[in-house]
Amino acid sequence: MIVLPARNEGPRVGRVVAEVRRILPGVPVVVVENGSVDDTAAVAARAGAIVLRSGSGYARALRAGFAYALQAGAPWVVQMDADEQHPAAALPGLLHALEDADLVVGSRFLGASGYRVPVHRRTAIGALAAWASLCAGQRLFDVTSGLRAWRPEALAALVGDYPEDIADANLLVRAVRRGLRVREVAVPMRARAGGRSMHDGPGSALFALRMAVLTAREGVGPRIVAPRVGVGPV
Ligand SMILES: Nc1nc2c(ncn2[C@@H]2O[C@H](COP(=O)(O)OP(=O)(O)O)[C@@H](O)[C@H]2O)c(=O)[nH]1
């Protein structure tokens, strides 16, 4: 199942849903909307998505989508942006990588993804990745990527106490520390196709600081070297 959190993505979400349905016919696409002042929900529904409403914010939207997918018994769950940043063509590769992982992250910073970010943002993301790697005890490259493929068992293991407000580098560190096999694969990504990023504006420095603290918290305590949660093909 594909989960697309979306706020004010009316001009983009229809194309994203259509592209995913073309690449993976028959796979349910769930758009989780809240806080939009445009026609995001209506456009998504017209494109063939199941539309859910959630409490406010990105992390709550994800939680609601994950809970829905787990209840529906989805064999795998992919979260991706509804802003055309993440190419649906990358989905088969992510799912293939999930065959020997519990969580696969689509990475902008592995290989030649062609992704361009302003230097200050690149520096902040790089510093956060280095910090998260230290906290996790595993080298992580793209800790803020919103493109992630999950085994349902891995989601179920984390979703009960899934962070309420932000779910970013901190969640990756939690996954590693709990013994989940976290892999990254290079994915070519674009800039969002329009609209505004939730990380634009003066709040982003505060966000990065807060994320660094939350990530450090996940790194405290013993690391569980547990057996993997999933068995067999996805
Ligand atoms: N439902 C919901 N979706 C959100 C919210 N904030 C961001 N999103 C969506 O989450 C995805 C990631 O947000 P985005 O602004 O692209 O973050 P960035 O890729 O890190 O710049 C996009 O599809 C957004 O529309 C929110 O408050 N509620």
Ligand SMILES: [Mg+2]
């Ligand atoms: Mg985005």
